[in-house]
Amino acid sequence: MTGLLDVQAAIASSGLPSLAALPDAIPDAGDWADLIGWAREERLIGMLAHAIAEGPLEVTLEQAKAVAHHHTEAMAWVLTLERILLGLAGRLEAQSIPHVVLKGPTVAHTVYPDPSMRCYGDIDLLVPGRDVDRTVALLEADGCRRPYPEIRPGFDRRFGKSVTLIRPDGVEVDLHRTLVAGRFGLSVGLDSLFRAARPLEIGGRRVPMLAPEERLLVACYNAALGDAVPRVMTLRDIAQMLLQSELDEGRVLSLAEAWGAQAVLARAIRLSWAALRLTSTTGLSEWSATYRPSRADQRALASYTTSRSATAQTLSALRMVPRVQDKVALITAVVVPNRGYLDRRGPDPKRYVNWWRRGIRSLARAVSRR
Amino acid sequence: VTSDGPSKVAVAGTWARRPEVLWRWVIDGVVLLLTDEDNPFVITGSGAVLWGLLDQPRSTTDVVAQLADLYGVDPAVVLRDIAPLLEELAARGGLERTL
Numbered sequence: 256m257t258g259l260l261d262v263q264a265a266i267a268s269s270g271l272p273s274l275a276a277l278p279d280a281i282p283d284a285g286d287w288a289d290l291i292g293w294a295r296e297e298r299l300i301g302m303l304a305h306a307i308a309e310g311p312l313e314v315t316l317e318q319a320k321a322v323a324h325h326h327t328e329a330m331a332w333v334l335t336l337e338r339i340l341l342g343l344a345g346r347l348e349a350q351s352i353p354h355v356v357l358k359g360p361t362v363a364h365t366v367y368p369d370p371s372m373r374c375y376g377d378i379d380l381l382v383p384g385r386d387v388d389r390t391v392a393l394l395e396a397d398g399c400r401r402p403y404p405e406i407r408p409g410f411d412r413r414f415g416k417s418v419t420l421i422r423p424d425g426v427e428v429d430l431h432r433t434l435v436a437g438r439f440g441l442s443v444g445l446d447s448l449f450r451a452a453r454p455l456e457i458g459g460r461r462v463p464m465l466a467p468e469e470r471l472l473v474a475c476y477n478a479a480l481g482d483a484v485p486r487v488m489t490l491r492d493i494a495q496m497l498l499q500s501e502l503d504e505g506r507v508l509s510l511a512e513a514w515g516a517q518a519v520l521a522r523a524i525r526l527s528w529a530a531l532r533l534t535s536t537t538g539l540s541e542w543s544a545t546y547r548p549s550r551a552d553q554r555a556l557a558s559y560t561t562s563r564s565a566t567a568q569t570l571s572a573l574r575m576v577p578r579v580q581d582k583v584a585l586i587t588a589v590v591v592p593n594r595g596y597l598d599r600r601g602p603d604p605k606r607y608v609n610w611w612r613r614g615i616r617s618l619a620r621a622v623s624r625r
Numbered sequence: 626v627t628s629d630g631p632s633k634v635a636v637a638g639t640w641a642r643r644p645e646v647l648w649r650w651v652i653d654g655v656v657l658l659l660t661d662e663d664n665p666f667v668i669t670g671s672g673a674v675l676w677g678l679l680d681q682p683r684s685t686t687d688v689v690a691q692l693a694d695l696y697g698v699d700p701a702v703v704l705r706d707i708a709p710l711l712e713e714l715a716a717r718g719g720l721e722r723t724l
Contacts, residue, residue, distance in 0.1 A: 304652050323652040330649040331665040334658040337647050371649040459644030 259487065259530055262290060267299055267487045268531040269306040270368070271494055275532045277312050287318055291325065297487045298374040300325045305372050329374040336360070337457050339426055340378050344462040346397070347382070352390055354463065355381045355452045357431060357473055361464040362492050364455060366500040374488075377427040379417075381448065381465075384432045387412040391420065391430065398423040406592040413581065416440050435476040438555050442515040468506045471496045472516060475523035480559040490527040497524070497537045504539045518548035518556055636708040638724045641682035646719050648676070660718050671696065672710050679720065685711070 259267065262282075264275035282290060294303040304326040306312040307319055314322070337360060347354045359375025367373050382390050388411065391401070399420040405411050411418050416436035420428045433440040448469055454461040465473065474492045478485040496502055511520040524543035527533070533540075548556065642648075647658040647665075654669035655676045668676060671692060678691055685704070692707065693700040714720040 308652050319652065327651045327654075327656055327667055330651055330656045331658075334647040334649060334656060334665050338658060369650060371651060458647045 262286075263293060263487070264530065264532050266290075266294065266302050266306050266312070267297075267491050268494065268533065269302045269311070270309070270372075271498055271531065271533060272535045273532045274534055277306065279313075281313050281315055282318070287314075291318075291321060295325055298329070298376065299488060299491075300329050301372040301374050302491070305369075326371070330371055333359075333363070333375060336375065336378055336426065339422070339424075339428075341458060341460055341462065343378065343380065343394075343428065344460075346393065347380075347390065350389070350393060352386045352393075353383055353449050354390075355448060356455060356462050356464045357381055357434075358477075360457065361455055361470060362474070362495070364457065365464075365467070365470075366492070366495045368499075373492075377429060379429045379431060381431045381434075383445065383449065384412045387415070387418065387430065387432050391418055394420050394422075394428065394430070399428065404593060407587065408593075414441070434473050435480050437558065439476065439480060439514075439516055439519055439559075444510075444513060467496065467500065467502050468510055471502060471507055472510060472514070472520065475516070475520050478523040478526055479519045479556070483560070485523075485526055485530075487530065490523075490530045493523055493527040494531055494533055497527075497539055498533070498535055504537065507539060508542070515552075517546060518552035521546035521548070522556065636685050636704065636711055638722045639682050639684050640679055640688065640711060640715070641721045641723075642676070642679050643718060643721050657719060662717065668710070671706065675707055675710065682723070 259275075261275050262278055265273065265277045268275055278286075291300075291303070294300045300322065303312070304322050307314055307322055340356065340360060344354065344356070357379035359373065359377075359379070363370040363373035363375065391411070395401070399422050401418060401420050403419070405418075406415075412432065415432050416434075417429045417431040420430060422428060433445060434443050448465060449463075451466040451469060452463040453466055455464040464470070471493065474489050474496065478489045478493060481489070497504075507520070508517075511517045520539075521543040524540055528540055528543075643660070645660050649656050650673075651667070654667050654673040656665050656667050657676075658665040674692065674695065675688065678688055683691075688707065688711075689700050689703045692698070693703045696703070711720065711722075715722045
């Protein structure tokens with residue numbers, strides 16, 4: 256549960272059938288400051304603007320002006336990101352690097368009645384593992400820098416989830432090899448993502464994006480495994496995709512089964528329905544309510560949620576790595592990272608020894624639990 | 626546009642949004658990012674309504690008639706008010722004009 260207040264759930268579910276109710280009266284100054292702060296933090300200012308523009312949320316003229324101001328700022332940022340995205344996609348295309356756009360712009364333009372409802376803050380691109388190093392080098396040549404070096408040589412293209420790069424203008428570009436870290440990321444059918452890609456039209460140009468069913472699963476990975484408390488925006492995306500967009504639910508289930516992600520799918524949909532207090536159901540929401548994950552899946556989920564341990568995630572991932580030398584490489588990367596990687600994480604002079612000891616202790620604990 | 630207002634010749638033609646323009650609706654208008662410009666800007670009020678009308682190509686006469694009807698204003702007044710915006714948006718690459 257995300258523990259949303261009723262008014263927060265009502266705004267986050269604006270336009271969807273929900274039990275959450277907006278206040279009858281105009282919010283007082285204190286409540287309003289909290290609400291607008293929360294909406295900005297959760298990137299839900301577009302939903303708040305929608306609730307005001309469509310009428311259900313009554314506010315003062317000053318309150319409406321404040322939302323309009325923040326919404327305009329957010330949209331100006333989104334447009335700037337879209338221009339950068341088009342430039343990046345063109346750059347990758349010119350180098351024959353396959354890529355698909357993930358997250359923000361794809362859901363904004365395809366599943367919401369108006370893309371201005373959906374704010375986002377960075378750019379996410381998926382490239383094949385074999386092209387990760389080349390793409391990072393290309394973007395670094397364009398002035399991007401990575402805040403953290405690679406944990407071990409070859410880790411990014413073999414096991415990594417993504418590489419974060421910061422452009423000279425401060426815009427963050429997340430270059431993904433897969434959709435989620437650890438065990439669940441290693442079982443995604445990555446090649447099929449590129450084969451099933453669809454065109455997304457932005458500013459009269461077409462860039463590749465995931466097919467709708469894969470897009471839903473990306474949102475589910477983020478909601479179920481990403482943050483300790485899922486982003487409300489992601490939960491809304493899931494509900495929006497299931498309730499108000501073209502989606503082949505049978506194909507979603509087939510993909511989830513093939514990727515070993517049924518537990519992720521079920522957890523994400525349950526979280527979404529509970530947080531937004533949704534009243535409508537779909538075949539998938541009913542399925543998620545009754546789905547019971549295996550013990551192995553429960554352990555894997557716990558390594559992302561309750562225990563959130565990188566080591567436990569690595570151990571869980573080892574099952575998905577077929578070759579012995581790759582298993583060794585994965586463990587080595589996590590337990591014995593590059594010194595440069597640790598240097599960027601803090602000034603502790605004993606950091607390398609401490610990292611090693613912590614990794615070994617954690618590994619021993621995790622193994623003894625299995 | 627002359628000092629007496631827009632000449633009909635100056636704003637004649639059919640207008641359409643250029644597809645490469647990036648834009649979003651906001652509560653009180655529309656945010657635009659034009660191809661050759663660095664910064665987004667906002668148009669509000671009747672300018673935003675005009676942008677909404679141009680979701681399909683429209684002649685000046687059609688645009689003026691629609692706005693005059695919507696606002697209950699003399700078409701000559703509408704023409705005088707929107708002509709500079711049409712010209713400016715076209716000059717900055719936001720609109721395509723076909724004569």
